[in-house]
Amino acid sequence: MTVENMKKTIFKQADYKQWKALAEQSLKGKPYDSLLTETWEGITLHPLYYEKTSSNNTSIIQSMKENPGWTIAQQTIAESASSFLKQLIDSLERGNESIVYDGTNPFDWEDNQLLELTKLVSKYPVFFMNLKNDDPILRAFDFVHHELRESISGIVQAKDWIIPVGYKNLRTNGADLWKVHHDGADAVSELAIALSVASRIAAGEKSFESFANNFFVRFAIDTHFFMEIAKLRAFRILWKAFSKAFEVNDAPPIPVMAITSLRSYSKLDPYVNLLRAGNETFAAILGGADIITVHPHDSLTGSNASSIRYAKNIQLVLKEEAHVDKVLDPAGGSYYIEKLTDELVEKAWELFLGIESKDGLDVFLQGHELKVLLSKRQIEVNTGKKSLIGTNVYAEVASTNFADRDEYKQLNRLAKPFEEFRKLASDNQPKTVLLTFGEIKDFKPRADFVTGFLASGGITSEWSPSFQTAEQAIEWLNTENPDYAIICTTDEKLSDIVESVLEKLPEGLLLDVAGKVDKDSERKWSEKGLNGTIFNGQNKIEKLHTIFDSWKGGPTK
Numbered sequence: 001m002t003v004e005n006m007k008k009t010i011f012k013q014a015d016y017k018q019w020k021a022l023a024e025q026s027l028k029g030k031p032y033d034s035l036l037t038e039t040w041e042g043i044t045l046h047p048l049y050y051e052k053t054s055s056n057n058t059s060i061i062q063s064m065k066e067n068p069g070w071t072i073a074q075q076t077i078a079e080s081a082s083s084f085l086k087q088l089i090d091s092l093e094r095g096n097e098s099i100v101y102d103g104t105n106p107f108d109w110e111d112n113q114l115l116e117l118t119k120l121v122s123k124y125p126v127f128f129m130n131l132k133n134d135d136p137i138l139r140a141f142d143f144v145h146h147e148l149r150e151s152i153s154g155i156v157q158a159k160d161w162i163i164p165v166g167y168k169n170l171r172t173n174g175a176d177l178w179k180v181h182h183d184g185a186d187a188v189s190e191l192a193i194a195l196s197v198a199s200r201i202a203a204g205e206k207s208f209e210s211f212a213n214n215f216f217v218r219f220a221i222d223t224h225f226f227m228e229i230a231k232l233r234a235f236r237i238l239w240k241a242f243s244k245a246f247e248v249n250d251a252p253p254i255p256v257m258a259i260t261s262l263r264s265y266s267k268l269d270p271y272v273n274l275l276r277a278g279n280e281t282f283a284a285i286l287g288g289a290d291i292i293t294v295h296p297h298d299s300l301t302g303s304n305a306s307s308i309r310y311a312k313n314i315q316l317v318l319k320e321e322a323h324v325d326k327v328l329d330p331a332g333g334s335y336y337i338e339k340l341t342d343e344l345v346e347k348a349w350e351l352f353l354g355i356e357s358k359d360g361l362d363v364f365l366q367g368h369e370l371k372v373l374l375s376k377r378q379i380e381v382n383t384g385k386k387s388l389i390g391t392n393v394y395a396e397v398a399s400t401n402f403a404d405r406d407e408y409k410q411l412n413r414l415a416k417p418f419e420e421f422r423k424l425a426s427d428n429q430p431k432t433v434l435l436t437f438g439e440i441k442d443f444k445p446r447a448d449f450v451t452g453f454l455a456s457g458g459i460t461s462e463w464s465p466s467f468q469t470a471e472q473a474i475e476w477l478n479t480e481n482p483d484y485a486i487i488c489t490t491d492e493k494l495s496d497i498v499e500s501v502l503e504k505l506p507e508g509l510l511l512d513v514a515g516k517v518d519k520d521s522e523r524k525w526s527e528k529g530l531n532g533t534i535f536n537g538q539n540k541i542e543k544l545h546t547i548f549d550s551w552k553g554g555p556t557k
Contacts, residue, residue: 019048039227040186040373043343049335055342057237058332061288064236066253069325070284071291073098073127073257074312077303081113087305092124094309095316098154099124100293103131104407109139118143126154126170127257127291129218130407133161141167155216155255171255173201174216180365181220182263182411184374187231190219191348194235195242196361199352208246218257219289221280223264228280229331230340232256232287237345238352258289262408265300266415268400268422269390273297274310281314285324286331300413301403374412381414382541391415392540395455400426417541422458425544430483430510430551432461435473437489437497440466446514447488450534457544461486470500477506483551484510486534491515502528510551 024032037045074096078084084107088099099120109117117140131138141164144152149166156163156172163172175197177190185193194217205211217235221228235256243251260280265273274297284292294314296307324330331337355364380386387393395418402423434450436443447463454461464480467473477485489497498513502525505511513525516535526532531550534543 016048016050023047039224040377041188041227041344041347043340043347049339051335056332056338057233057341057345058329060240061233061236061332062328064239064251064253065256065288065290065328068328069319070289071097071125072312072315072319073100073125073291073293074308074315075100075102075293077102077296077308078107080107081109085113085116087308088120091308091312092120094312096312097124098291099126099128101126101128101131101137102407103128103135103137103158106132106135106137109136111143114140114143121152122148125291126152126156127293128155129157129176131156131158131161133158155257171214171216173211173214174218176218178218178220178259180370181222181261182413184370184372184377184412186373187224187227187234187344188347188351189370189373191231191234191238191344192351192355193361193365194219195238195348195352196355196364198242199356200361202246208243208248209252212243212248212252212254216255216257218259220261220263221258221284221287221289222261223276223279225279225283226337226340227344228283229287230337230344232258232284232289233329233331233337233341234344234348236288237341238348241345241349255290256288257291257293258284258287259293260284260295262295262299262411263413264388264415265295265297265413266388266391267300267402267419268415269396269398270297270301270401272390273299274314275389277311278314282318285318288329288331298401300405300408301401302405378414378417379539382417382539383537384540385537386414388415388418391418392456393452395452395458397455397458397460402426418456421541421544425458425548429459430547431481432459432484432486433477433480433482434461434463434514435477435485435487435501436464436466437468437473437487438466438493442490442493443488449536450486450488450514453534453540453543456540457547459544459547470497470504473497473501474504474506477509481506482509484512484547486512486514488514495521498525498530499528502530505529510547512547 020032023035027034035047039045072095074091076084076088076091078087121140121144128137135158138158138161146166150168152167153169155174156170157176158172161172163170175194177185177194180193181190198215201215202208202211219232239254240251260277264276277294277297281292281294292315294311296303296311298307319325355361381388381392384392390396400422402419432454434447436447443466451461464473464476487497487501494513494515501511510531511529512531513533515533517533522533532546
């Protein structure tokens with residue numbers, strides 16, 4: 001074909017029906033619905049999105065955000081005022097753009113230290129979270145000269161704190177979704193709760209303007225990348241609708257804070273938390289957050305200078321190299337994210353109206369909705385339906401720091417059951433072997449699975465030589481004298497091997513089978529001494545505890 005002919009070639013525009021037909025053909029008998037995914041929010045994710053599947057709310061989102069980009073708000077983590085000041089100054093010199101302080105564990109301040117802090121407060125926005133109204137750091141605002149107070153901006157989250165005269169740009173009242181997020185809330189619930197909190201606060205103010213000028217919202221951002229992007233975008237649209245309900249058409253934008261979630265953080269293989277933090281931070285950026293705080297990867301056990309720097313650098317790299325701070329709504333125009341945003345807006349507004357029309361926010365928070373969501377999330381992790389890399393899959397059997405930072409002890413985290421079991425098993429575990437039979441192709445898939453399954457509980461396993469007969473396996477077991485063994489082979493060979501091994505099973509040996517077997521076979525083998533089975537989709541935590549209970553409760557060798 002010549003160049004001229006190529007220029008004249010016209011390709012027919014493919015439509016959704018054609019794409020679906022090709023997709024069904026490639027599925028080779030599987031139903032098209034197998035490509036659909038249900039989310040916690042009750043939203044069905046489709047394999048393809050196109051222009052007609054979404055509306056474009058970019059203009060609304062842009063009108064609800066003052067400027068492109070975001071403020072880097074890296075928390076300073078210290079044990080004393082002097083250490084706080086030293087680390088803060090270093091952090092500000094190395095790219096941090098805010099003064100971030102968490103008052104969960106306050107410390108004392110001397111007047112000269114507060115004076116030094118006020119010099120910084122006059123230059124950088126402040127984000128003081130979780131303060132009690134008698135936290136000594138609040139005295140810093142008394143030291144600021146009256147002429148400078150109006151220029152100081154940020155957020156001070158201190159209940160019942162009476163703000164000193166002159167601070168017109170400090171916000172003190174907002175919707176903080178940190179706790180409900182870790183209590184199990186999904187994106188729809190968080191958005192609806194944010195609106196309900198706003199409604200409650202607005203009802204107590206003299207005017208909507210005074211309320212809006214003092215309001216902020218803080219979202220925890222989890223690892224469901226596109227849903228978290230859509231969540232922040234949806235809030236902008238919902239805020240516009242919320243304002244119209246108060247007969248305010250030109251609602252002022254409010255600051256949207258984002259902080260990386262700890263719900264998916266783990267003490268096991270903590271460096272994976274760096275990847276989670278990067279995922280969450282980028283989602284917050286694309287979603288249009290105004291202020292972003294990133295938790296260091298070792299936040300759960302205690303951070304150091306290096307981990308805090310890594311966390312800060314996540315934002316610096318994205319800002320300096322990806323240039324996403326140059327656009328008001330970076331995710332705008334993506335059919336998938338636009339559709340997801342629309343669905344979140346619709347569902348969150350409906351839930352918000354339901355909360356307001358029924359028993360109110362307090363009753364909703366005390367109800368079962370969030371507990372059920374949290375329980376379902378935990379089951380997904382325990383059964384392997386949701387992967388926590390380094391925790392329930394691809395786990396490394398290595399020493400772990402199980403220390404707890406006080407402020408995070410009570411948080412509901414998905415890795416907790418695995419951490420607790422690993423701590424239990426760290427000092428005392430059964431000598432474990434995998435009994436392999438046949439060719440490597442016969443046993444390797446199941447042996448690999450079982451090795452990973454046990455590793456999620458901190459149990460180290462050794463593979464036996466490949467056996468051809470049960471007699472060879474029994475002879476090896478009598479020599480090695482393990483506490484616990486798992487038979488790994490094909491379904492076709494399994495029955496004969498299990499029967500033969502059980503006939504001469506060494507006394508006190510705990511024996512399992514890899515693979516899901518029918519109930520009749522399992523019952524028959526259990527009567528002859530089989531402990532149980534290990535299979536994909538099984539509740540790992542329950543099975544791991546069963547192994548330990550059976551081993552520790554069995555005969556002493």
